[in-house]
Amino acid sequence: MRMLEGEKVTKYFGGLAAVSQVDFYVEQGEIFGLIGPNGAGKTTLFNLISGAFTPKSGVIKFKGKRISGLKPYKICRMGMARTFQEVKIFGNVPAVQNVALGALFGTPKSVSTAEATKEAEELLDFVGFAVPKNIPAGGLTLVNQKRVEIARALATKADMLLLDEVMAGLTPTETAEAMELVKRIRDRGVTVFLIEHVMRAIMGVCDRIMVLHHGEKIADGTPQEISTSKKVIEVYLGE
Amino acid sequence: MDMSFFKSRKLWVLGLALIILVGLATLPLYGSLYMTILMTAILMYIILTVSWVIFSGPSGYLSLASAAFFGVGIYTSAILLPNTGAVFPVIVVVLIAGAISFVLAVLVGALTLRLKGIYFAIFTFGLVVLVKEVLIFFEISVTGTRGRFIMLVDTHTIFYIMLGIFVVLMLTAYFIRRSKFGLALRSIGENEEAAAHSGVNVTMVKVITFGISAVFMGAAGAVIAMRWTYIDPYIAFNPLFSFLPVLMAIFGGLGQFYGPLIGAAIFAYLEETLLTKFPYYYMLIFGCVLVGTMLFMPMGLTGLIQKGWRRLIGGQHADA
Numbered sequence: 001m002r003m004l005e006g007e008k009v010t011k012y013f014g015g016l017a018a019v020s021q022v023d024f025y026v027e028q029g030e031i032f033g034l035i036g037p038n039g040a041g042k043t044t045l046f047n048l049i050s051g052a053f054t055p056k057s058g059v060i061k062f063k064g065k066r067i068s069g070l071k072p073y074k075i076c077r078m079g080m081a082r083t084f085q086e087v088k089i090f091g092n093v094p095a096v097q098n099v100a101l102g103a104l105f106g107t108p109k110s111v112s113t114a115e116a117t118k119e120a121e122e123l124l125d126f127v128g129f130a131v132p133k134n135i136p137a138g139g140l141t142l143v144n145q146k147r148v149e150i151a152r153a154l155a156t157k158a159d160m161l162l163l164d165e166v167m168a169g170l171t172p173t174e175t176a177e178a179m180e181l182v183k184r185i186r187d188r189g190v191t192v193f194l195i196e197h198v199m200r201a202i203m204g205v206c207d208r209i210m211v212l213h214h215g216e217k218i219a220d221g222t223p224q225e226i227s228t229s230k231k232v233i234e235v236y237l238g239e
Numbered sequence: 240m241d242m243s244f245f246k247s248r249k250l251w252v253l254g255l256a257l258i259i260l261v262g263l264a265t266l267p268l269y270g271s272l273y274m275t276i277l278m279t280a281i282l283m284y285i286i287l288t289v290s291w292v293i294f295s296g297p298s299g300y301l302s303l304a305s306a307a308f309f310g311v312g313i314y315t316s317a318i319l320l321p322n323t324g325a326v327f328p329v330i331v332v333v334l335i336a337g338a339i340s341f342v343l344a345v346l347v348g349a350l351t352l353r354l355k356g357i358y359f360a361i362f363t364f365g366l367v368v369l370v371k372e373v374l375i376f377f378e379i380s381v382t383g384t385r386g387r388f389i390m391l392v393d394t395h396t397i398f399y400i401m402l403g404i405f406v407v408l409m410l411t412a413y414f415i416r417r418s419k420f421g422l423a424l425r426s427i428g429e430n431e432e433a434a435a436h437s438g439v440n441v442t443m444v445k446v447i448t449f450g451i452s453a454v455f456m457g458a459a460g461a462v463i464a465m466r467w468t469y470i471d472p473y474i475a476f477n478p479l480f481s482f483l484p485v486l487m488a489i490f491g492g493l494g495q496f497y498g499p500l501i502g503a504a505i506f507a508y509l510e511e512t513l514l515t516k517f518p519y520y521y522m523l524i525f526g527c528v529l530v531g532t533m534l535f536m537p538m539g540l541t542g543l544i545q546k547g548w549r550r551l552i553g554g555q556h557a558d559a
Contacts, residue, residue, distance in 0.1 A: 073440045076435075092429060098494065101423065153437075156438050
């Protein structure tokens with residue numbers, strides 16, 4: 001089953017096509033990677049999918065339902081959660097409450113505060129958050145802030161997770177842990193769509209990969225196909 | 240050990256709150272008439288400040304519309320309680336004033352709460368000017384009057400209604416702060432985009448809270464109008480009532496629940512005392528106090544209290 005589908009998705013910033021006529025789909029249960037040089041339109045595509053932007057033209061469907069034009073909170077409650085390239089957490093709020101917020105508001109059904117807190121604690125354990133959970137999130141290290149962000153996204157009972165460069169700025173050990181975490185998230189039954197710059201990571205975890213360049217899709221396929229594609233090598237390494 | 244400390248502290252606070260409340264409720268029995276009138280004014284400032292904090296504190300949206308909602312309450316009172324005889328009972332008028340302010344806030348909020356930072360602050364202030372100018376225009380060209388007289392209402396009645404609004408407001412503020420609604424509001428203040436993408440209907444949370452805070456401002460305006468007995472658009476929509484709540488909240492300290500409360504109480508008392516004791520230098524002294532607060536107590540009075548408390552107990556609960 002196709003979890004997410006985009007047809008000729010286009011977004012302009014002024015006269016510049018940030019994302020242009022992009023077709024893509026993500027199958028249920030897979031880890032789908034999105035790569036491309038800086039300014040290729042990767043984060044813009046995420047913003048279009050999660051509802052931060054509305055596409056100028058084209059259709060985005062999630063679980064078969066059209067979502068382009070819906071507000072972010074509605075898309076979230078349908079089962080799609082995301083993280084951000086620059087971590088966006090609630091700095092003065094304890095880590096556990098950061099996550100509990102996702103459980104309280106991210107699902108259509110109502111959850112009691114006690115249940116949400118319990119769930120938040122479990123999810124923080126799941127993502128490998130190993131410091132006291134009531135520390136304000138702003139005082140945490142980058143890797144732990146990213147863990148909080150992922151746990152908050154998972155707390156919304158998401159069926160699909162958009163991860164925007166979760167591994168950027170992490171040490172090699174932390175990157176390996178993050179790759180492991182992405183796989184464990186998929187094993188929970190969550191479809192993962194991720195943007196990444198760390199090639200080793202993306203080649204290692206993704207089932208399929210799409211490459212954007214100047215807002216256009218230039219390739220998609222298995223990691224094997226992508227790493228041997230002439231066009232992709234040209235874009236990344238120059239002719 | 241830790242839990243019992245918190246439990247006993249909670250009981251302590253509750254007990255203190257009850258004692259203060261009983262003291263206030265029986266004030267007309269032992270205090271002078273002047274005391275009652277002074278306390279009414281102080282309560283009014285507290286209501287304005289705390290209701291401003293309900294919305295602007297956690298959300299980080301600096302609203303300068305307080306004077307507009309306050310003024311709408313005042314005018315509601317002036318129209319429904321003219322000196323020629325009341326249209327409705329006093330308490331009903333107060334409720335109507337709150338309701339009208341709520342509706343105005345929700346309408347304005349739905350339009351403007353997508354504005355961020357300084358733009359929101361300026362727009363909300365513009366609302367004060369707009370309503371005032373519309374009323375002036377209306378009075379000049381339609382009714383041909385200047386200002387309105389309001390029915391005389393017993394000082395004690397005014398005091399008790401103000402006290403009632405205060406109690407309801409404190410309960411509302413407490414429950415919003417503790418509820419998941421309060422958490423959503425805080426998350427909006429911390430990072431609105433992340434809140435929206437975590438399933439918070441940010442527009443609704445902001446608009447409703449803005450409306451709730453306006454209810455109390457409108458109600459307070461309706462009550463104080465009965466004290467003032469004569470009002471016109473310049474009195475009712477005095478921009479000072481937009482800025483004072485902000486100043487009082489900062490003076491008290493926004494970090495703690497009781498900060499704005501203490502800030503408003505001391506601030507209002509100070510203003511009253513200075514005004515009566517040093518009528519010529521009052522603004523000068525007042526300004527010095529404010530500048531001193533900003534310079535030496537950036538966390539407000541409560542910041543200072545906590546610092547002193549920590550020093551007193553030897554820093555054992557430094558992060559409590």
